[in-house]
Amino acid sequence: MEEIPAPSSLRKVLFAVIGYTVFFYLFFLLFNTSFTIMGVDVGDYLKQYLGDFFGVYLFSTFKVFSASLVFHFALGILFHYSLESVPQFNIKKQIPLLLTYLFAMDLLGLFHSITLYPQIYGEFFFYRYSSLSSLLYFFTDHFSPVFFFYTIVLILSVQLANILYYVCQEKTKLSFFYLTTILIVLLFHRFGSLYPALAFIFIFPILHKLKDKIHIRTYFLLIPFLIFLFPFPFLFDFLYGTFTEDHKDKPPVFLISADSLRYDKLGFVNGNKEITPNIDLFSKDSFIFHDHHTTIPRTFPSWADLLTGKYSMTHKVRDMFPSKTEKNRIGSKEFPTIGQKLKEIGYKTSAIGSFAADIFPRADFGFDEVLAPNFNAKVMTLQRTAESQLFLLPVVTGSFLGGGDYIEEMDGLSTWGDGKRILDRLKKVIRRSGESSFFLTYFSSVVHFPYTPAYPNYKKFTNPNYYGKYKYLKFVDPTATDKLNNQEIEQIRSLFDSSVYAFDEEFGAIVRFLKDKDLYDKSIIILTADHGEALYEDIHGQGHGEHLRGEAVTKVPLLIKFPSDSKYASLPEREFFGTTSSVDIFPTLSDYFSIPIKQELPGLSLLNVLGQKDWENERVVYSETGIWFSDVGDHFFQSQRIPYPNILELHQVVPEEEFQIMITDRNFQETIAFAKHRSVQNSRYKFIYIPTRKGVLFELYDRKNDPLNTKNIFPNGAIGPSLKENLYSLVKKWEDASQAGEYLLPGTLRNGDL
Template identity: 85%
Template sequence: MEEIPAPSPLRKTLLAALGYTVFFYLFFLLFNTSFTIMGVDVGDYLKQYLGDFFGVYLFSTFKVFSASLVFHVGLGILFHYSLESIPGFKVTKRIRLLFVYLFVMDLLGLAHSIILYPQIYGEFFFYRYSSLASVLYFFTDHFSPGFFFTIIVLIFSVQFGFLLHFVWKEKTKRSFFYLMTALVLLFFHQFGNLYPALVFLTIFPVLHRLKDRIHIRTYLILIPLIVFLFPFPFLFDFFYGIFSTNDKNKPPVFLISADSLRYDKLGFVSGNKQITPNIDAFSKDSFIFHDHHTTIPRTFPSWADLLTGKYSMTHKVRDMFPSKEEKNRIGSKEFPTIAQKLKEIGYKTSAIGSFAADIFPRADFGFDEVLAPNFNAKVMTLQRTAESQLFLLPVLTGSFLGGGDYIEEMDGLSTWGDGERIVNRFKKVTRKSGSSSFFLTYFSSVVHFPYTPAYPNYKKFTKPDYYGKYKYLKFVDPTATDKLNADEIDQIRGLFDSSVFAFDEEFGSIVQFLKDKNLYDKSIIILTADHGEALYEDIHGQGHGEHLRGEAVTKVPLLIKFPSDSKYTSLPNKEFFGTTSSVDLFPTVLNYFSIPIKQELPGVSLLDVLGKTEWEKDRAVYSETGIWFSDIGDHFFQSQRIPYPNILELHQVVPEEEFQIMITDRNFQETIAFAKHRSVQNSRYKFIYIPTRKGVLFELYDRKNDPLNTKNIFPSGAIGLSLKENLYSLVKKWEDAGQAGEYLLPGTLRNGDL
């Protein structure tokens, strides 16, 4: 009987790495799976699609497991090859040591990652295994991420040192093959090439057996070529823009925005010189609009309003989950965007952003290039699958000299507030654009809840002796009824301020880069936000979009810097105190470039007031609430609303639209529009329209003497009646609304339009 040959040492290494990967994948799948997203349990919501969209779950499992497999098998191969030059290691001993090596590397990566991004692990340490929270405190209090990163680099350096010594000593086909394999795996890992790496590992055993049949000169050609490939993408970006052309009359335009950035948090407004030093410096070169307001404090409709210059009640994108018919109106002939208008005169257009920028791939805003995460049921499922894998998360967040692009869907993780990633994309796109005419929109989400700046910024304005569940992050839970104490509120506000500081660093890096590239003086730079944020002022709670009380949720920054040779830079006054709206940016940009406006717009060009301090005639601007996510809770606005189901019951997953989550029921669309609170405000007063089941409520507040809107003065005086008439006429005009008693009835959605 023929004897079966024993498995080769390399085959045993590969099988051991595979077994290690399978064991820990299943372990974390069983003990660390959660269906909570941004504080909301979506378990039942996902389960209802399990039968219909089983392929989505299968794909998620395959991709996440593949990323773990590529990383751990790659480590195993490097470990195996680096020990080839060390005599005396028996195969069994080498395998035992491999398990220890993989486990130690995973622990080092985890330690590095939880110090750098503790928010990513917040659910694990505070909600699933709260008894382990002290472990998180220990690492973030006593170590820097650089400590563990240095150990990881040293280990890799020693391994490559052994490998290079082996190549130098032997100079054989075998040694050259080992080096080439290590370089290929490192290249795939560095640039996150998951599928090529998976294919390479699949055929690797065959290549290993054929290594001695390849001519040595082939190795001597391939190895330098692979080494050259590492800097090639960077060189390509650097030289790409050299061949672009410059049109002096078409300066670069940068629209820079931070989600949830409040106007009153800017240092030159609050007097806190520590919080936004870079924005404060930029303000000295800019026109400042001190009373600027968003039209709707929710990201998707707010951006739709800003980029089209039309109200959400007109273009019908009124919530975060528009239907296909609604979102297709954006960028149509009736609702062109700033990007489309600039493209008509020769501009290249790009959008870059972190997790809240997922709106840009979901509608046609007119950008040639979108470098932002997407959001749909597939992405959501894949993120939850990946988040369960505690040993894989450090790889996906770049703790091991790359790997951060293995699963691109992780880019939209709300707890990953590292702004350096999108700043680097900004620099890349700007380098590629060279001196050509281009419009670049940059949208940072670090200030959006759960407020997740990376190390060390999450410590900037928080209390080091606070050790509660809000130490690193705070989601908005619309169903929460518990009252927070003063320490918890101070901690949450400290997290928000730390996030503002983190965005200011992003902005400072962008400005410095533009100065280094001699673009700053040539460019139009617009700094703003999509909406603000309530942070437990009075009874306002936390978050945005649910109500219109106070200054915090609609009042946002607006700073505009023009090219240094512009006629506007010589104007002596650069501060405007009149009330302005986000729909003013569309006509302002078009006016600057003398692009004809063929439609009536609700906004006005701000170029006409540059150099002035106020409007000649006081102006009122419009805002409305977003969609309510929950139908329960004891917040004041819950008792002031027309009821409709919670957000999970409203949604539908639409497979033919890339599994996007949409509100497609027309009855719900109409109810959501009918239930919205609406307001108009001028420089002194804010009037709020509130439809309820028992009738319409009206509120009027003195913005100057009562900025938190605590005392309703509508019953007294004629100001409220004047603003009420202003609001009703505005809504009837721009929404084609009707009126039943005092209720405003949304205009019927015309067939073919929606």
């Protein structure tokens, strides 16, 4: 057959792709841009940083547009070569067909993505263009994402097959150039290589002109090499080194946590065999601590407490936006982490997580490797820019057989509740562990609001006949004061349960992988959560960190499985009912590995009570509230607060710290500390200290007879005053606090601490 001449229409194709990309980028920018985050309009706030942010805006625009251009170039060149491989095709029809094809593929990707992750599009369909919400219902009710996925695969496969057939028939330089170009483009897309792909687009016209000067034998070497690159990263990870050898004294340690996972949601606790079947099975191999509590129901300070074994009132990371000096205390000589201690005895340490794990890159928690998204104003700006592009979202969330790494900042998107991404990273880290012992922290965010499990899990426990704005996720708006009806509350609770089920599937996949790799029996596995969640019980509202009433906010799971050959594995009693705290994990691991602790810690080693049911002496554990996110509302806890400005007025964007969001004003920091509600609780009673402008309120609740904390029984004889004295003594000791009347005054921060 005669060789097809160099396509004269290539320039028109490239201009058509660029024009199409520019048009829809501007279209969505004009009609789908929002600066509303968690229900709060931050547009005016960002204007304050326009000077510092100008480069950030430019970078965000450049990166998002580039990702769209690279993707549409890949589709366009594939379509172009597929048509050019058909000699009888009328070249004049190519551009209209190309534009139609691009639009059709974008729609297919969008339909696939909204059935797989409808939560990502919740703001578009329920806030910006609510009249279109019925379209979202239609797709999720009547279609599976598998249908659209295989439709996309079929179309792309037909095009590739057409090109391959042409190559086999012709065996010319032109045909080999076609195949080489397609392989390069697909490789870039497969691995999300945005900038190399962008560079390739710019040099592509030059390469096209030089194609006849490339020797045909070069293609014979290049094409097999490109094909080999597709599975190479997986093969490299899979074959890298060997799995951890038997180190009886240094077993692998897995600290697995789900953000906001409530203890009472576990199946073996509530009797629901459907909700957590994998955790229920794991519980049979574990020690179960039935009355375990977090020290503070907010993610950053909670993890800081757990990993250092010290209270937030001691190390000063007391909110989600610590200043540079505050966060630098974590991992310092004064506040070492358990990761650092394990590194000292030869462990490799890693942290893996989804959006709520963005705390790990922001402080030195003692991890050699952190595979988790970052959080700062740059990331937030880029996410909002990308979210406006409806045709790009399916690409960067993987609807097109890759592309999910074009914009790595999207990994921190709170509405993208797909645990498969971080599961793959966990397996990668384990495969690369080699002969070293390792400590791996895995932190899933699917249970954190807005409760966004992927298909089909978002349908698991929800009402299929509910059609409202909470069908797929719980929108987060700290300023909202509207009352929800019973149907809406039940839908939100069902979304939460579906999210718990989704995490259980993640956990089950981890356990199965460890068993397949002969690691399960060798390992210490700790399953817990950073805090719980209120779900409209009584008057408690929804969320965490605003108050301390009820069992749901601080009570979280704690299950620990030891290696099967350890001395603890044979103990018959596996359930402990005494009160425990998240600060107990540091001394427990230190005790297990005989790591000397040079400082006094508030927590206790749980090894001493394994095989028992309770403490010999009654124990109390401490908790405090987080930072108030909003200064408006009519919830009971808002009337009990010492007021300070809302979060937008409190924090600052610090450009010199990678545009991190921090609370740097000393007065605000001390006010936040002073205003915190604090509690101590034992196995029967909870005492809460509530400072207000009119004085200090005290609450005492019977945890067994009144778990929702509806009836304040303070002082109730000697119990209330005794727990009050316990709280005051504890705070004075660990915060160096003083007392003014009944108010607790935070210790004066030393010079340079802020």
